[in-house]
Amino acid sequence: MLGALGVWVGWPAADPVSGIVIAVAILLVLSTAGREVFRRLLDGVEPQLVETVADALRTTPGVRGVRRVRMRWSGHQLRGEADIEVDPALTALQAQGVAHAAEQHAVSHTRRLTELTVHTSPAGGP
Incomplete structure (x- = not known):
């Protein structure tokens, strides 16, 4: 439409230019x-979503790091794994609770x- 208007007012290149712009x-x-x-085909997740999960983990009582x-995406749902650090003095049952x-x-x-x-690991460990 815009290209036809340009041609009508005497600019013959208006039609090709408007086609290129479109x-x-x-x-x-x-x-x-x-x-x-x-990104979705490769199960890629936006970095801000990963950081949101890391922040939520850091603010959980008992998590030291x-x-x-x-x-990764699985359809329209996210699934994940995390490694957190807990107090090395905790028992296995307590670490599981954290x-x-x-x-x-x-x-x-x-x-x-x-x-x-x-997954839990003792804070300061390898």
Whole structure:
């Protein structure tokens, strides 16, 4: 429409120029959408979601540190694994309780996170 108007007022290049502008706009939208789809195909998760889970774990009582958080998409749900540090003096049962609390805290604070396996390690250990 804009190209036809330009030709009508005497600018013969208006039609091809408007076509190029529309093509560039389509390519920009396609490249953005393509990156997101490609990331999802490779089970990639946005870094801010991983940081949200790490922050939730850090604020759980009994967690002394977060070593690693890994997540992936499974359909429209997130699943993940986390390695946390706990007091080395805790018994295995107590460490399991901290891990369970950390899992529940992270799941309740992260949208679409449905499952998080939490491993515990003594703080300061390898």
